[in-house]
Amino acid sequence: MAIQYNKLSFSFFFSKRFLKKKIIFLTNKNLMRFKRKKIQLYLKKNEDNESKLRLHQIADKLNHLLSLGKFSESTIQEDYKGQLESTMHIAVIFSKILVQDQITVEFERRISTILTQIKYRKFKPDIMAFIGGYGNQNHLSGATAGYIYFRHISQQANVDIEGLEFIIEETTHSTHENLICLLNTLKKKYGEEAVSKCHFSLISSDYHLIRIAEIYKLSQRQSLLTSLYNVGATWTYLFAAYPFCVSPDPTLAFLGRIRVLANDLSIVLVNLNGLVEFNDFIAKENFSRLCETNKKLRIMLRIMSEPSGNVNSSRGSVEIPFHQWEILERSLCVIHEVQVILTPLVNGKSVERRTLIRARDLLMNVVKNIRLTIDPDRPLCHEEWKNSFYTGKNSEKNLLLKKNSKKKRLSPFAKKMEWCI
Numbered sequence: 001m002a003i004q005y006n007k008l009s010f011s012f013f014f015s016k017r018f019l020k021k022k023i024i025f026l027t028n029k030n031l032m033r034f035k036r037k038k039i040q041l042y043l044k045k046n047e048d049n050e051s052k053l054r055l056h057q058i059a060d061k062l063n064h065l066l067s068l069g070k071f072s073e074s075t076i077q078e079d080y081k082g083q084l085e086s087t088m089h090i091a092v093i094f095s096k097i098l099v100q101d102q103i104t105v106e107f108e109r110r111i112s113t114i115l116t117q118i119k120y121r122k123f124k125p126d127i128m129a130f131i132g133g134y135g136n137q138n139h140l141s142g143a144t145a146g147y148i149y150f151r152h153i154s155q156q157a158n159v160d161i162e163g164l165e166f167i168i169e170e171t172t173h174s175t176h177e178n179l180i181c182l183l184n185t186l187k188k189k190y191g192e193e194a195v196s197k198c199h200f201s202l203i204s205s206d207y208h209l210i211r212i213a214e215i216y217k218l219s220q221r222q223s224l225l226t227s228l229y230n231v232g233a234t235w236t237y238l239f240a241a242y243p244f245c246v247s248p249d250p251t252l253a254f255l256g257r258i259r260v261l262a263n264d265l266s267i268v269l270v271n272l273n274g275l276v277e278f279n280d281f282i283a284k285e286n287f288s289r290l291c292e293t294n295k296k297l298r299i300m301l302r303i304m305s306e307p308s309g310n311v312n313s314s315r316g317s318v319e320i321p322f323h324q325w326e327i328l329e330r331s332l333c334v335i336h337e338v339q340v341i342l343t344p345l346v347n348g349k350s351v352e353r354r355t356l357i358r359a360r361d362l363l364m365n366v367v368k369n370i371r372l373t374i375d376p377d378r379p380l381c382h383e384e385w386k387n388s389f390y391t392g393k394n395s396e397k398n399l400l401l402k403k404n405s406k407k408k409r410l411s412p413f414a415k416k417m418e419w420c421i
Contacts, residue, residue, distance in 0.1 A: 095132025
């Protein structure tokens with residue numbers, strides 16, 4: 001029979017058994033305190049070492065780890081989650097407009113990203129589809145150029161692509177329409193039921209895929225992903241790092257950030273077009289995005305217009321031509337005007353339809369002008385074609401050395417400034 005004691009003798013606290021337990025407890029407590037202090041010193045030491053790295057160096061290290069490192073089983077399962085129940089895996093590579101019929105640095109990054117996955121992660125789809133039409137009076141479509149380049153670097157890197165089926169979709173310049181044409185091609189070849197069980201891996205630059213995902217979340221009616229959803233297919237994203245935002249060249253970094261801001265504006269533009277055409281609601285998230293973009297652009301232009309004496313010139317200079325400067329100033333004024341027009345709407349008040357149409361057209365012109373005039377992307381040179389898969393990181397370094405060798409001022413607005421990237 002168990003005996004319960006409701007009272008504890010005071011002498012128990014002076015017994016050998018209690019004192020022994022207390023000594024052990026105190027010893028463990030001191031040990032934990034010592035380990036905690038040791039960890040803090042280690043983290044502080046690493047923090048001091050890592051603080052010396054620039055953002056583009058950290059990005060390169062992360063990109064290297066994501067591409068070449070060994071991933072845990074849970075991470076791999078998460079990446080291929082949508083593929084588990086699919087009968088066919090299709091990789092879709094979105095092309096970038098060619099420059100004088102030549103592959104660009106950004107487009108090369110997209111293609112080398114999928115090749116890296118195939119080489120190091122045993123990622124092998126059943127079908128690879130290159131989509132992209134003709135543009136800028138090119139004689140070669142983006143899809144065809146991407147396919148040729150993929151075959152070139154896969155042979156160069158000794159990557160086995162035997163058994164892969166390739167589809168080139170170059171019907172139109174519209175990504176949305178090309179994706180629909182791709183689905184129609186797959187339906188004719190395999191049937192609608194087979195397409196409904198397909199899994200699509202979408203490969204493009206990170207900012208582009210973010211835009212696609214945000215538009216699907218906030219303006220699903222106008223999203224290109226709706227066509228995949230309607231046939232019952234699943235999809236995941238494979239992000240290719242945009243190389244210019246974290247470039248060591250301050251001019252390229254500046255232009256790259258402007259390009260990303262224009263991408264954010266296009267998300268707002270799609271939502272605003274949905275309001276005009278389909279009476280969709282303006283998402284508060286998109287209005288906040290518009291305000292934040294306006295704020296960032298204003299800060300960047302203010303830094304550029306500051307006297308050079310107030311800016312540290314240890315990191316190089318930002319040099320932009322006069323016409324790009326003019327486009328940015330005009331865009332800033334227009335974005336502010338659109339923000340003023342949409343403010344009553346977000347606060348629950350009504351705005352005339354013709355005023356909303358005007359706001360949409362203004363924002364459309366801003367996005368169009370920035371995309372046409374401000375793009376740091378450039379064609380690959382001959383040496384980069386030869387060693388593209390192995391020296392992707394060195395291309396930006398070589399470009400920086402080449403630019404520094406040309407002591408030429410492109411604009412009176414070029415300012416010496418420090419980029420804390």
